[in-house]
Amino acid sequence: MKKSIINLFFLLPMFILSACGQNNKNQNTTTNTTTMENVISKPENPYYSNTDTKKLNVPNSEWKKILSPDLYAVAREADTERAFTGTMWKSETKGTYYCAACGNKLFKSDQKFVSSCGWPSFFEQENKESITFKPDNSYGMRRTEANCGRCDAHLGHLFDDGPEPTGKRYCMNAISLDFVPEGLTSTGNTGNLETIVLGGGCFWCVEAVYENLDGVVSAVSGYAGGTVENPSYEAVCTGRTGAAEVIEITYDKTKTNLDEIFQVFFTVHDPTTLNRQGADVGTQYRSAIFYKNENEKKAAESLIKELNEKVFSGKIVTTIEPLEKFYKAESYHQGYYQNNKNQPYCQMVIQPKLEKFEKVFKERLKKKQ
Template sequence: MRNYILNFLILLPMFMLNACGQNNTKSNTTKKTMAMENVISKPENPYYSNTDTTKLVLTDAEWKKVLPPDLYAVARQADTERAFTGTMWKSDTKGTYYCAACGLKLFKSDQKFVSSCGWPSFFEQDNKNSIIFRNDNSYGMHRIEALCGRCNSHLGHLFDDGPEPTGKRYCMNAISLDFIPDAVTENKSNLETIVLGGGCYWCVEAVYEQLDGVTQVVSGFSGGTVENPSYEEVCTGTTGAAEVVQITYDKTKTNLDEIFKVFFTVHDPTTLNRQGADVGTQYRSVIFYKNEEQKKAAQSIIAELNQAVYSGKIVTTLEPFKAFYKAKDYHQNYYENNKNQPYCQLVIQPKLEKFEKVFKDRLKKKH
């Protein structure tokens, strides 16, 4: 580890970032809870989890804030989509079907059959708790409504005209289902996420988006005592939240050592609660670790750097990860979407050029 660190120590001073100014567009203040690690990523929906089976009890108003309008109409208002919508009703691709509202596993593809009704049809559910039922006497008919066992979202109806061995037909709205092919699920096992704060997230995001092995970078907030704080609330410095990036990376292409190497290269970890002109706990240097591996790797590199490089002590805090709240869309991919803005040209672009020069062998290939 020591030799690995020393190879880039001499380059650190040229990468210490000045903090960035932000604009003042108001952010959504939806109250959110933490979502667990997902096969499917839905940062806009914090209740979504492919692993958590804990019952969700939310108001329709809360669901309306996090679901797309068409999904909300079906899931929360029992609307029905048009038959033969899309290809899901006849697809025989191997994989798993999840509730599109909350992420609960509902069906496997080997429980599916192609019916003539025009909606995805299944003869058996994943387990006895994945789908629950209630009587539906709407429209002058008696039917059995099928609902998600975790969030009570409307999925469709259950009929007694299915194939053996059950004789059942779970007639589902395609929009109520998320589908993940088996190959994608297998690839997901190579992915890991970590949340880092190094001052302005525009700068940190722009750098990590260029690193080979990083599959996604999302700007947002973490830490503190306020659920889903708005940008304005974070700027007051009273929420305890920090500007952060959530980095998803492929462990077969990069690793924690490299992620941290870049992190301590692109910001100044010796200035307490500030980066350049931006002052406050929201700009603190912080690593939100999700497990002991991340914590120990961070402790190791900090110890090495304190001994070998900095005259000032590294003040980067290590905090257990609790929740990540995505920033508004205009904060995402800010550099890519605003290259002609003065801040991008004068602040972010020079840092990227230096980063690309030093890490030239680790940059994503341009297509």
């Protein structure tokens, strides 16, 4: 595979990504990383389990240290995300939905329906203990609040306007849910998933590219490499946190591999511009590979050495950094291209990059459903 990577750079021009122009601050929703049944990796959360159903009694002070700010606001403070944001509300992909705070199994996809309300909606819960209810009379309304049966996290509300056979509508915040596609749990191939965290400038563009590569299960925008815990987008933009805009890529190694992930990476951004991609300038836009083990580190070092010798004449400035922690970015950054295709930036910047990517990797694109 490595030879094909080198050949690619001799035959094709690089794709240089332009500036993000990221100034959306006011949205408040999220989509979730795709995870695996019984082996969801959330090392920062010692209470997370897909199999343990024992009731948790954890104080909010502890949850605040563990959960991301936007998840904490919904799960522990009963905040609500904006409707029609993210893709989960209209997704019909088969799989399982879990509590994003504690990992408790909540719904199966065959209990879901696409509702006009703009939030993920279900007509039935996984079992009678998975979700609990209590009256909610806030904001001058009479509603029924739905909470996780294991950790009491706020999930959303229950209404009586759903479809048959129950007539119920479980109206859920997407940020409260983790989703696992059906094939990952039913075929027993969860051990085939790997993750890698890459920084290539604007995470909107890089995420949009990897979402289309066959074998990539999820591409999540976030931050890594900094000194501030759970940094906000505004803080990262100052360049003072040390964090970079990154993508956490989860891929099925039976369908793709690290070599191909790197091949796409060095094709869709410029690894020779220090702390800059297009008009985006600052350490937060640096070209970086964040490794979690020696295999990833050695693979990155070997490829960069060969590219410097044969393609870039020693000009690659991509850093190779240990992954201390990945922080998921604010919800409005997730799936940005998919949710904003008509925006000028998406049409003028991201769409041309995608078209070039699709031309080069046309045999490796996900099949349209």
